[in-house]
Amino acid sequence: MTIVATSAPVAAPESSQSAISWGAILAGAAAASAASLCLFVLGSGLGFAAVSPWSNAGVAAGTFAVSAAIWLVIVQWLASALGGYVTGRLRTRWVGVHTDEVFFRDTAHGFLAWCVSTLIAALLVGSAVVGTVSTGVQATTSVLSGAAQGASQGAAQAAGNISDPSGYLVDTLFRPVSDQLPPTTPATNQGDVRTEAGRIVATSIANGEMTDADKAYLAQLIAARTGIPAADAEKRVNDMLAQVEAAKTKAKEAADAARKAATTTMLLGFVALLIGAFIAAVSAALAGKLRDEDVPSTT
Known part of the structure; x- marks a missing residue:
């Protein structure tokens, strides 16, 4: 009887060289x-x-x-x-x-x-x-510091500042007829009226709409300041609000276009x-x- 010896397979030794270069x-x-x-x-x-x-x-x-x-x-x-x-x-x-x-x-x-x-x-x-x-934070801090210093100069100067976004809209409301002031309205009250109207417009823009009471009061101020009929004063207010809404719509369209482009x-x-x-x-x-x-x- 012959016995045949078989050898088990020997596994290859693991290489010491790393697989990653x-x-x-x-x-x-x-x-x-x-x-x-x-x-x-x-x-x-x-x-x-x-x-x-x-x-x-x-x-x-x-x-x-x-x-x-x-x-x-x-x-x-x-x-x-x-x-x-x-x-x-x-x-x-x-x-x-x-x-x-x-x-x-x-x-x-x-x-x-x-x-x-x-x-x-x-x-x-x-x-x-x-x-x-970081640059933006520093710039914002400078702007806030300057705003705090400029706030003490009064609302009248702020209304006449060219950087005020509502300044132009307020100017269009108080343009007198034929470039003449009504004789019954002293010119010295122009700053006070514009300041009050500017606050109304700024508040309405921030809130998204102007109340009926503000519209009526603003039309009264315009009629008293310019001497135009009440209907024309109301039309000026409505035209100004239409411009505000058009600007909002344009801004939303630009933001939507930017969103689509970013996407x-x-x-x-x-x-x-x-x-x-x-x-x-x-x-x-x-x-x-x-x-x-x-x-x-x-x-």
Whole structure:
């Protein structure tokens, strides 16, 4: 009787070499961040050239937002491709590793390089936002301090200040007929009447509407000050309120357009980031394959 001895399979020893090449990842992330910075500077220059402060000149806000989002996709595509390729070519060669495992490691290296470069960009953007907020807080403090000092000068000066948003509307209410003051109204009371009317208009704008009592009283002040009939004074009040509502509507339309543009930019920016992660992983896998093929034979 013959006994055949069989040997149990011996597992391959675990390699002491790390599967992650952090040097290659950091190098790829640095290349991607630098490329992103250069492309963002180029995009900012093109954006400033496209917009214009003049009406009927330059691109619209919606077109600018879409163009900015498309440029973000291009930036992510090019920068991620460069970073992933640099990572794949500089990573440590793995000897005795299955090709499927090599492919996975290469894609993981490209993805990690994209992650590091994105975190670097987020830190830079965050520091810029913090600086902007700090500057805004300092400016607000200065404005509040100046406002507290100027409040003691009286409401009459505030009503005549060109920075008062209701100043022009109040001026239109008290424009006399044929540029002549009624002889029954002393000119010395002009400041007091305008101040009172200015408070009525400012309160109505803050509340969103003017009460019927305020409308009637304001029309009486206008009729007494300008000498026009009561019906014409009421028409001036209604015309002024119509201008206020038109300004509110225009502001809401501008805010809605800005909201839509921001939404479009954020959604396309999210898509751009996903594209960047995919491109970085694919570029690293391709570069790693090329690196392994370029290894000279030892025969």
